[in-house]
Amino acid sequence: MREPASRAALPIIEFFKKDAAWEVHWDYQEAPESSILFKRQEYLRGYIDGTMDDLGIHPDKVCCASGLTGSVKRLSRPQAVKLHNALERLLNPIVTKEFTRLQNMANLPHLRLVDPE
Known part of the structure; x- marks a missing residue:
């Protein structure tokens, strides 16, 4: 049987310099708590699109x-840091809260139905 995780499998979010510009990449981690990212895809996509628009990131970059994975290239350093x-x-609080919820659900006492006879 698989050992229960002690920490949430948070998405990997990184930014780095490539040539003269910066890039931001993110990817979810395969774990039960990551399912919340699939369930909230529409909301996450809208939030991320709005954030990029607010930061002045042109769509061609x-x-x-999405709320699961992403890659944005040719950014300035301030844009990359702010997007990161x-x-x-x-993403991190959503996954962490789902991890806690799943742990709490797993720790609930299981009730047995006992025949009164």
Whole structure:
């Protein structure tokens, strides 16, 4: 039987310099708590699109962007840092709360139906 995880499998969100520009990449981790990202895809996509618009990131710099995975290239350093921080503030709490919820559900006492006779 699989050992229960002690920490939530948070999405990997990273930014780095490539040539003269910066890139931001993110990817969910395969775990039960990550299912919440699939369930809330529409909301997450809207939030991420709005954040990129607010940061002045032109759509032609976006390779893909969803609540699950994304890749945005040719950014300035301030844009990359702000997008990275916004993604962490968005995705990490959602996954962490789902992890806690699943742990609490697993720790509920199981009731047995006993025949009164």
